[in-house]
Amino acid sequence: MIKTKAKILVVDDDVQHVDTVKTLLESVGYSVDYAYLPEKAIEKAKGAPPDLILLDVMFAGPPGPDGVATSRRIHADPELQKIPVIILSGVRKVLDLPFRLEPDDEWMPVKAFLEKPIKPDKLLAEIQKALGK
Amino acid sequence: MRFAFENMKLQTKTNIGIIAIFLLLGISAGFMTFKWQNDYAIKAAENRVRLYIRAGWEIYNSKIERIQATLKVLAEDRRLQRVLVDRANGELKDEVLHELQAIRLDQNMDILNVLDASGRVILRTRHPESSSDGIGDDPMLRKVFSEKKACGGTVLLDERRLQAEGQDLVELCRRYGGEAVGMMTAAAVPVHRDGRVIGVIQMGNLLNGSVEKVDRIRNSLFENEQYGGKPVGTATVFMRDRRISTNVLGQDGTRAIGTRASDEVAERVLRRGLSWTGRALVVNAWYLSQYDPIRDPDGRVIGMLYIGSLEKRYLDQRSRAIFLNLAVVFGGMVLAMAVFYLLMRTILSPIRRLHLATRRLSQGDLDHRIVVRSQDEIGELSQSFNQMAQQLREDQQEIQQSHDQVERRNEELRIINRNYMEMLGFVSHELKSPLGAAVLGVYSIKDGYLGPVSDTQQRILTSVAQSLDYLNEMVKHYLDLSRLEKGELKVNRRMVNLNQEIIAPSLQGLMPSLEDKGMSIENRVPDNVLLCCDPHLMRIVFENLLSNAIKYGRNEGTIQIETGQAKSGTDTGETVLSVMNEGDGIAPDKLNLLFQKFSRIDHPKHAGKKGTGLGLYICREIIEQHGGKISGESEEGRWTKFTLSLPTLGTRT
Numbered sequence: 176m177i178k179t180k181a182k183i184l185v186v187d188d189d190v191q192h193v194d195t196v197k198t199l200l201e202s203v204g205y206s207v208d209y210a211y212l213p214e215k216a217i218e219k220a221k222g223a224p225p226d227l228i229l230l231d232v233m234f235a236g237p238p239g240p241d242g243v244a245t246s247r248r249i250h251a252d253p254e255l256q257k258i259p260v261i262i263l264s265g266v267r268k269v270l271d272l273p274f275r276l277e278p279d280d281e282w283m284p285v286k287a288f289l290e291k292p293i294k295p296d297k298l299l300a301e302i303q304k305a306l307g308k
Numbered sequence: 309m310r311f312a313f314e315n316m317k318l319q320t321k322t323n324i325g326i327i328a329i330f331l332l333l334g335i336s337a338g339f340m341t342f343k344w345q346n347d348y349a350i351k352a353a354e355n356r357v358r359l360y361i362r363a364g365w366e367i368y369n370s371k372i373e374r375i376q377a378t379l380k381v382l383a384e385d386r387r388l389q390r391v392l393v394d395r396a397n398g399e400l401k402d403e404v405l406h407e408l409q410a411i412r413l414d415q416n417m418d419i420l421n422v423l424d425a426s427g428r429v430i431l432r433t434r435h436p437e438s439s440s441d442g443i444g445d446d447p448m449l450r451k452v453f454s455e456k457k458a459c460g461g462t463v464l465l466d467e468r469r470l471q472a473e474g475q476d477l478v479e480l481c482r483r484y485g486g487e488a489v490g491m492m493t494a495a496a497v498p499v500h501r502d503g504r505v506i507g508v509i510q511m512g513n514l515l516n517g518s519v520e521k522v523d524r525i526r527n528s529l530f531e532n533e534q535y536g537g538k539p540v541g542t543a544t545v546f547m548r549d550r551r552i553s554t555n556v557l558g559q560d561g562t563r564a565i566g567t568r569a570s571d572e573v574a575e576r577v578l579r580r581g582l583s584w585t586g587r588a589l590v591v592n593a594w595y596l597s598q599y600d601p602i603r604d605p606d607g608r609v610i611g612m613l614y615i616g617s618l619e620k621r622y623l624d625q626r627s628r629a630i631f632l633n634l635a636v637v638f639g640g641m642v643l644a645m646a647v648f649y650l651l652m653r654t655i656l657s658p659i660r661r662l663h664l665a666t667r668r669l670s671q672g673d674l675d676h677r678i679v680v681r682s683q684d685e686i687g688e689l690s691q692s693f694n695q696m697a698q699q700l701r702e703d704q705q706e707i708q709q710s711h712d713q714v715e716r717r718n719e720e721l722r723i724i725n726r727n728y729m730e731m732l733g734f735v736s737h738e739l740k741s742p743l744g745a746a747v748l749g750v751y752s753i754k755d756g757y758l759g760p761v762s763d764t765q766q767r768i769l770t771s772v773a774q775s776l777d778y779l780n781e782m783v784k785h786y787l788d789l790s791r792l793e794k795g796e797l798k799v800n801r802r803m804v805n806l807n808q809e810i811i812a813p814s815l816q817g818l819m820p821s822l823e824d825k826g827m828s829i830e831n832r833v834p835d836n837v838l839l840c841c842d843p844h845l846m847r848i849v850f851e852n853l854l855s856n857a858i859k860y861g862r863n864e865g866t867i868q869i870e871t872g873q874a875k876s877g878t879d880t881g882e883t884v885l886s887v888m889n890e891g892d893g894i895a896p897d898k899l900n901l902l903f904q905k906f907s908r909i910d911h912p913k914h915a916g917k918k919g920t921g922l923g924l925y926i927c928r929e930i931i932e933q934h935g936g937k938i939s940g941e942s943e944e945g946r947w948t949k950f951t952l953s954l955p956t957l958g959t960r961t
């Protein structure tokens with residue numbers, strides 16, 4: 176199905192979710208790496224740059240940067256800024272954002288904002304679109 | 309005017325009333341005082357003049373009586389009697405003549421004559437050498453001879469008679485009377501011897517030019533007083549109509565002897581013999597005057613006695629009296645007014661306090677009380693007011709307390725509800741992650757991404773997937789409900805394209821289930837319809853309406869989305885949107901229940917179609933927050949239609 180194995184970095188603190196996404200994506204031919212925290216993800220991306228980053232918004236544990244802030248960091252990093260980012264989160268876009276405005280690309284530089292739960296058809300379609308295929 | 313009076317304060321009204329009453333009283337009292345004083349003063353003045361002239365006559369007559377008394381003593385003199393009997397005794401005659409001459413000068417008399425029984429003058433003390441012995445027609449002597457008793461009075465002396473007494477008297481009378489006639493106050497007494505009248509003795513005083521008598525009258529009546537440069541009173545003796553003896557001063561400051569009385573006075577007094585009383589202009593001042601006729605012993609009017617009292621004095625007295633009276637009246641009035649005013653103030657001040665207190669009460673100051681100072685009706689009223697205010701205060705406190713209680717209870721309920729909703733939101737949110745993993749996992753297997761699936765497996769997976777979808781819907785609704793109830797969802801309006809930004813995104817997630825049932829969408833909304841709304845909230849509405857339409861719609865049925873202007877046609881202020889599906893429909897009596905929280909309609913045909921009972925409630929809340937309305941209609945067995953109308957705040961192109 177996919178000729179060149181695109182590499183996708185999944186960032187989520189829900190272990191079951193990471194497993195499910197990893198299994199699905201690998202079964203359709205993507206190479207998948209994962210991280211449970213944004214810091215770790217950026218570290219990993221710098222070590223071996225992925226073709227796409229799938230990013231959650233809310234992370235458990237001590238307060239650190241959320242997914243949206245992380246997307247900005249990635250975009251601001253010259254090493255990483257070419258990598259497309261998709262947000263996949265339980266957060267509802269705009270309605271759960273603190274100021275209830277349609278975010279612009281600068282504030283949230285992502286290819287897509289997907290909401291959990293998501294069905295495999297939709298997820299795969301969005302990933303392919305973001306990869307430019 | 310009437311309205312102005314009605315609008316006045318009580319104090320002003322009573323003040324005006326008092327002033328009006330007292331003004332009326334004052335004017336009438338003043339008028340009466342003036343009139344009474346005026347009448348009284350004039351009458352009093354006239355009475356006074358009458359008294360004066362009576363006193364004048366007393367003085368006038370007392371002189372005559374004194375002459376008469378002197379003569380009566382002389383008539384008893386033996387030597388005088390012997391002279392009358394024994395004419396030849398020249399020595400005795402001279403002796404008596406000298407004695408009588410001394411008496412005449414001592415008495416300051418003009419004439420003193422002794423006549424014999426035939427009426428011939430035998431002793432003429434003033435002019436003994438006079439050849440004439442006639443006495444002419446003297447009514448006084450005639451009376452004495454005929455009645456044989458004494459007589460006093462006033463007589464006129466003709467020129468011959470004056471001539472007999474001396475040329476100087478003729479000159480005197482000419483000077484003080486304009487003619488050779490004299491007017492004399494005199495008395496004559498008969499001389500008796502052995503019961504026979506043997507002669508008459510007569511003594512008199514010419515009034516012409518003599519001021520002694522009138523000055524005595526004036527001095528005893530008026531004490532020669534001056535008033536404003538004018539004598540207070542004057543007295544005059546007229547011979548016929550001519551002043552011969554007066555203290556009236558003429559223009560040149562000398563006595564106005566020789567001037568005449570007015571024709572009116574002369575006519576009444578001289579011709580008709582009556583008194584004249586009234587105002588008279590004497591030289592240059594008005595006098596209240598009386599003219600009385602002077603008669604000779606025969607009763608003929610030969611002159612007038614005049615007494616005048618300066619009118620200005622009475623007028624000034626009258627003015628003073630009027631002024632004093634008016635001052636008393638008006639002073640009393642002002643005093644009464646002041647007393648009345650103070651009284652009214654005293655009565656009105658508690659009313660004013662009551663008025664102010666009522667106003668404060670009506671402005672909400674329930675703690676204000678009136679100090680009750682009296683036990684009268686106003687005091688009672690004030691007390692009642694205080695009781696009323698107290699009652700109001702207590703009632704208000706009670707109301708406030710129960711109101712506070714309700715408020716507290718409501719606040720508690722709000723807090724409970726909010727806590728509950730927060731918890732619901734939190735739980736729902738927490739469900740999302742595991743749900744996400746489950747949905748993705750189950751669908752990955754079911755849709756064959758992880759390898760072939762047997763039919764039985766497929767059936768179970770489909771069932772699990774449906775349960776997960778329902779669970780997902782539930783989580784979504786609870787989250788929306790939680791957001792709504794917490795009041796977090798504020799409407800952020802902007803102009804949005806209805807098709808592109810609302811309908812299309814809402815349909816996106818629903819396409820699989822739509823295809824499952826073989827249904828089709830007939831979207832009749834033109835591409836250029838703009839709506840002023842919160843797109844995220846409106847998407848929730850459309851997701852709910854469309855997902856209902858799919859869930860309860862007939863297989864292979866059509867869902868129609870339409871738009872239009874308000875049917876009412878009152879204005880173009882509303883945009884109407886409707887979503888209709890073919891299907892079993894809903895009983896009309898149950899349509900309204902749909903919009904209630906947790907409402908689920910039991911319908912045999914809906915068995916197995918689980919709903920949260922929140923979707924339409926959430927729709928209604930969102931639409932109402934937009935200022936719009938949502939309603940449902942249905943024909944059972946055929947179709948169901950939900951219509952929402954939103955105020956058009958922007959333009960529709």
